[in-house]
Amino acid sequence: MIWPGKMLKQVLGSIFKKPATTRYPFFKKESDSPDRFRGKLLFHPEMCIGCKMCMRDCPANAITIRKIADKEFEADIDLGKCIYCAQCVDICPKKALETTKKFELASLVRGKLKITFKAEPK
Amino acid sequence: MIGSLVSIFLFPGLMFLVVAGLAGQFIDRKIYARLQNRIGPPWYQPAADFIKLAAKEDIVPDEANPGMFKAMPIFALTAITTSILYIPLWKDTALYTFKGDLVVVLYLLTIPTLTFFLGGWYSTSLYSKIGAVRALTQLFAYEVPLLMSILAPGLLANTWSLSGISQFYAAHPWYWLVNIPGFAISMVTLLGKLEKVPFDIPEAETEIVAGTFTEYSGRLMAMFKLAIDMEAIAAASLLAAVYLPFGLSFNPVVGFVIYLLKILFIITAMSLLRTLFARLRIDQMMSFCWRYLAPLAFVQIVLNLTLKGFILR
Amino acid sequence: MRKVVIPIGPQHPALKEPESFSVTLSGERIMAFSARLGYNHRGIEKACEDRSYTQNVYLTERICGICSHAHSTAFVQAVEEIAGIKIPDRASYIRTIISELERIHSHLLWLGVAGHEIGFDTLLMYTWRDREIVMDILAQITGNRVNYGMNTIGGVRRDIDDEQKKNILKAMDKLEERTLYYITVATSERTVIERLSGVGVLPHKDAVRLGAVGPTGRASGVDRDTRRDDPYAAYDRIKFKVITDDHCDVYGRTLVRVGELMEAYKIIRQALKDMPEGPITVKAPRKIPAGEAVSRYEAPRGEDLHYVKSNGTEKPERVKVRAPTLANVQTVAKMLEDGQLADLPIVIAAIDPCFSCTDRMTIIKHAGSRDLGAMAWEDLRTHGINWYKNKGVDFSRLNEKLKKANKV
Numbered sequence: 001m002i003w004p005g006k007m008l009k010q011v012l013g014s015i016f017k018k019p020a021t022t023r024y025p026f027f028k029k030e031s032d033s034p035d036r037f038r039g040k041l042l043f044h045p046e047m048c049i050g051c052k053m054c055m056r057d058c059p060a061n062a063i064t065i066r067k068i069a070d071k072e073f074e075a076d077i078d079l080g081k082c083i084y085c086a087q088c089v090d091i092c093p094k095k096a097l098e099t100t101k102k103f104e105l106a107s108l109v110r111g112k113l114k115i116t117f118k119a120e121p122k
Numbered sequence: 123m124i125g126s127l128v129s130i131f132l133f134p135g136l137m138f139l140v141v142a143g144l145a146g147q148f149i150d151r152k153i154y155a156r157l158q159n160r161i162g163p164p165w166y167q168p169a170a171d172f173i174k175l176a177a178k179e180d181i182v183p184d185e186a187n188p189g190m191f192k193a194m195p196i197f198a199l200t201a202i203t204t205s206i207l208y209i210p211l212w213k214d215t216a217l218y219t220f221k222g223d224l225v226v227v228l229y230l231l232t233i234p235t236l237t238f239f240l241g242g243w244y245s246t247s248l249y250s251k252i253g254a255v256r257a258l259t260q261l262f263a264y265e266v267p268l269l270m271s272i273l274a275p276g277l278l279a280n281t282w283s284l285s286g287i288s289q290f291y292a293a294h295p296w297y298w299l300v301n302i303p304g305f306a307i308s309m310v311t312l313l314g315k316l317e318k319v320p321f322d323i324p325e326a327e328t329e330i331v332a333g334t335f336t337e338y339s340g341r342l343m344a345m346f347k348l349a350i351d352m353e354a355i356a357a358a359s360l361l362a363a364v365y366l367p368f369g370l371s372f373n374p375v376v377g378f379v380i381y382l383l384k385i386l387f388i389i390t391a392m393s394l395l396r397t398l399f400a401r402l403r404i405d406q407m408m409s410f411c412w413r414y415l416a417p418l419a420f421v422q423i424v425l426n427l428t429l430k431g432f433i434l435r
Numbered sequence: 436m437r438k439v440v441i442p443i444g445p446q447h448p449a450l451k452e453p454e455s456f457s458v459t460l461s462g463e464r465i466m467a468f469s470a471r472l473g474y475n476h477r478g479i480e481k482a483c484e485d486r487s488y489t490q491n492v493y494l495t496e497r498i499c500g501i502c503s504h505a506h507s508t509a510f511v512q513a514v515e516e517i518a519g520i521k522i523p524d525r526a527s528y529i530r531t532i533i534s535e536l537e538r539i540h541s542h543l544l545w546l547g548v549a550g551h552e553i554g555f556d557t558l559l560m561y562t563w564r565d566r567e568i569v570m571d572i573l574a575q576i577t578g579n580r581v582n583y584g585m586n587t588i589g590g591v592r593r594d595i596d597d598e599q600k601k602n603i604l605k606a607m608d609k610l611e612e613r614t615l616y617y618i619t620v621a622t623s624e625r626t627v628i629e630r631l632s633g634v635g636v637l638p639h640k641d642a643v644r645l646g647a648v649g650p651t652g653r654a655s656g657v658d659r660d661t662r663r664d665d666p667y668a669a670y671d672r673i674k675f676k677v678i679t680d681d682h683c684d685v686y687g688r689t690l691v692r693v694g695e696l697m698e699a700y701k702i703i704r705q706a707l708k709d710m711p712e713g714p715i716t717v718k719a720p721r722k723i724p725a726g727e728a729v730s731r732y733e734a735p736r737g738e739d740l741h742y743v744k745s746n747g748t749e750k751p752e753r754v755k756v757r758a759p760t761l762a763n764v765q766t767v768a769k770m771l772e773d774g775q776l777a778d779l780p781i782v783i784a785a786i787d788p789c790f791s792c793t794d795r796m797t798i799i800k801h802a803g804s805r806d807l808g809a810m811a812w813e814d815l816r817t818h819g820i821n822w823y824k825n826k827g828v829d830f831s832r833l834n835e836k837l838k839k840a841n842k843v
Contacts, residue, residue: 004625036578059490158560401554
């Protein structure tokens with residue numbers, strides 16, 4: 001007859017092991033994310049040439065590039081719409097966009113989710 | 123008069139049971155979590171749950187019978203508080219005792235299951251009715267082995283009074299070792315009484331939402347949950363008094379500590395059993411209890427009767 | 436005994452996703468069972484027509500959380516077939532590795548869910564703890580734990596370097612040892628065997644008749660696996676076994692899934708060893724020439740089918756997705772014949788339901804007509820617009836209205 005309780009040894013051994021839970025706010029920070037993690041976008045206005053390929057390819061229409069002067073461009077990114085796929089990062093010919101590791105982006109005010117990267121005055 | 127009021131309401135009556143019940147729930151959940159390689163809740167979690175539930179609104183369904191619906195948790199609480207008064211905790215006499223109080227205590231500890239059934243039945247919701255019927259079916263399965271195995275030590279001691287049993291075993295040490303099989307059977311059926319895995323069929327969360335407690339919310343739910351925790355402590359005390367009647371002749375403080383250790387042992391063993399098994403189906407539980415547990419309890423009774431007949435003439 | 440009809444769902448603790456089942460009970464025995472789908476319909480097929488192919492790669496990925504790579508790869512394979520693009524070898528090996536990692540992740544999740552449905556929470560906690568190993572590996576390679584975003588038309592977006600290769604191999608060793616332990620638990624723990632054996636029986640001829648796919652079908656002896664019968668990615672160059680079983684019940688399905696887990700470790704090791712050097716992507720045109728293609732993929736739940744029709748522009752003409760759960764959900768009624776209520780959660784969980792993938796179809800019947808009731812896509816569009824116009828809702832200037840509202 002097969003006795004129940006097959007996991008007994010494993011279960012008793014767990015008392016002596018460290019728990020597998022990571023106590024998130026205290027122990028794991030944003031900087032612990034892996035290197036390729038796709039977090040909040042970062043836009044470098046000085047490298048942008050205004051081709052708008054990122055706008056064309058964004059699956060969620062989250063990024064808008066605006067021209068404010070000759071060879072000066074600004075980007076409006078809606079963090080609520082962005083799906084953090086990094087397609088814009090891949091398609092940009094001048095590598096003006098990059099991903100950071102920030103993911104704690106929640107906010108209680110919807111307006112705060114729309115961020116703008118202003119161009120530096122020349 | 124004042125002394126008896128203090129004992130009934132403070133110690134070892136209502137207040138002690140409430141505090142011990144919440145502590146027991148914490149220990150159970152913490153050990154369950156550690157065995158699963160998790161952290162588990164902090165020490166104030168059961169109290170916080172109780173306060174949160176008590177602060178919420180009671181919703182009574184339209185078609186339910188409001189009187190019975192609201193009265194059931196109160197009956198459960200009262201029955202359990204009354205039962206602890208007759209169980210000897212740290213000396214060999216209980217607070218109150220009379221001949222045959224073992225049977226009365228067992229009866230009082232069956233009343234909560236009956237209130238679960240009636241509460242679910244009078245809720246008139248589909249899931250509650252199914253859960254209520256399952257609770258009663260489960261009662262038919264575990265009640266007979268539980269009663270037989272708890273009455274076995276009484277047979278050896280020749281008395282049906284809990285205090286009498288404790289005094290007998292205090293006078294004849296080491297005879298409690300004969301009842302070890304009965305202890306094992308009682309532990310398993312106690313899981314059925316307290317509706318813990320593998321016998322938590324009436325409250326199977328993944329099958330019938332919450333079974334008998336589906337329509338309960340707010341203060342009534344808080345009282346039911348507290349009643350279940352207190353029932354765990356009362357039933358563990360009963361088991362400790364009947365099966366582990368040693369260490370009863372020291373001074374009260376040491377005796378109390380020994381009592382707490384016994385309760386801790388029983389609760390830890392129940393948590394371990396909870397971790398190891400999957401939930402059984404109701405028909406599997408019936409066949410398990412009647413095919414294996416009832417004959418074993420019967421063997422224990424026969425063993426005790428032979429011992430009483432031949433040795434303790 | 437009197438018959439009672441109880442609803443399981445749409446919201447129920449047994450279901451992880453909403454779906455409405457109505458069960459007729461007599462005591463604990465199930466007399467009749469009927470399913471009503473559609474609670475998770477999001478209009479993804481229609482949304483695909485409005486977006487370019489590159490955008491659609493990400494949209495199809497989000498059809499489901501657990502089989503996301505499955506849907507994305509099936510779509511991309513169909514588009515590549517229409518356009519006549521052949522992806523580099525390294526890319527197909529990387530797609531294979533990610534798809535097997537996804538299979539491991541999905542089957543470990545299923546083991547935990549099955550444990551939870553039978554009340555065995557310890558198994559849930561342990562399998563999900565080991566699943567974290569796979570999630571960390573996937574986060575290292577692709578950047579995210581679910582919805583990996585690896586595919587692009589013409590190849591993959593990210594490469595696997597040597598450090599990650601070492602980590603993958605280490606993880607495979609650890610997971611193999613843990614999976615062997617779970618096999619012993621599933622096959623020799625008495626309470627688990629009692630709950631899983633003889634439950635949800637689906638005989639072989641019914642499995643074939645109702646069209647069961649994936650592990651559900653393979654546990655009833657139906658020997659079909661798209662990876663072997665219609666190879667895609669790098670599966671034609673990798674040796675692996677197709678696991679079938681004869682038990683025909685939930686126990687058999689468990690055995691098939693843990694068997695597939697062991698095979699997945701072997702496939703990943705082989706793929707990592709055989710992966711050639713080279714580019715990972717090929718330039719793909721933006722406008723895909725007109726044509727249509729069907730692509731099949733073996734998702735963790737069964738055979739996933741994508742049909743893509745293109746018309747020479749940047750956006751597809753029609754995308755149709757048939758998820759494996761749609762084929763499997765019809766077998767549940769047969770499995771529950773003469774079953775018990777207590778078996779219902781585990782039987783539904785045993786087909787590994789993913790209702791997010793499933794709710795795709797809309798069939799409208801013409802009331803009172805002798806027609807079978809299938810509508811063509813263009814007729815469905817006109818029908819939808821007219822239905823709303825009759826209710827007083829006008830969609831024609833919706834874009835302008837939305838722009839005005841967003842300016843506020």
